[in-house]
Amino acid sequence: MSKARNVLVVEDEQELTETMAEFLRMFGYKVYTAGNGYEALDLMKTTDIQVVVSDIQMRGMDGLTLMGEIKSRYPGLPVILITGVSPKEAKQIALEKGADAFMTKPFHMKKLKHVIESLCTKDE
């Protein structure tokens, strides 16, 4: 990877957030974290983010609502949605609403890294 990428991980299960962050940092990503949609939007006001990885089911603002906000405030910013429930329907809804990628838990961190890489090179 040529330059550091800022990734925002939004997930209310803190240990999963930390796991994703630790793995991505091993590959040179700068990882920011938020526990729900509101925190994420707050952070994005002051931080330049290149990719957002967000859980769908979260207390407070959920992942789909967050994605809607991101798509209207930061058009073109890639969003990867992740979920632990009913893959088929959730995937369809997520993609219809504009998610750039969708992953079902449990997913490989390697795969997440690969998806982030492909989304980052797409806009270069």
Added chain:
Amino acid sequence: MNGDQTVDRKRILIVDDEEIVRYSLVNILRSHGYEVVDVASAEAGLKILYEQEFHLVLTDLVMEGMDGLELLENVKVLSPRTMVILITGYGSLKTAVTALRLGVYDYLIKPCDEDELLLRVRRALEMLHYGEEQQRLQDVSAIAKTAVTLSDQINTPLNIILGNIEILQLSPLLEHNENVQKSLKTMENQIFKIREVMEKLAKLTKAETKKYASLSDYEMIDLSSGKIE
């Protein structure tokens, strides 16, 4: 109502102190395939309700001794699912309305005509069936909801374990330790086995929910508009 032969054997208890009324009701209902028992007092009705199960009770309102309302209250305690239709004269219409509040499903005004009687009886029995289906649907959808939450609650920790296995696999200290790498691989495989089980569970629950959801839709259309699309 379609042919009389298609009526499954629903059990109806008739409580009326006038023999002629009982005779007429019994004849009409039996000729339409219902299993009918008749008694001449609320006390006798209560006694038989202790011993046997009925889908529907048709009771006169004004009787010597225990009246129809008292019987109704007892039925609601003894057998809450049993439907009750009150038979009443014009003079007691006000009481009939009170009875509706007490849990009577419907009331018939004497003298009641055969078609009207059959219509009300059929409707009460349909409602009984609808109530049972609704209860089953509620049970199944509660299970489905639990399964969805359970799925997320299990998949998230699995993801944390998987992610940490991957971190260990890449750790410079363990990267070349074959035994450790083998153990990590075994753990990784087990995670996906658990996931498979969760998927099967989700599919199973979804199929069950669908089965009952469609049944319930059918019943709702049938009851509200009288026609099935």
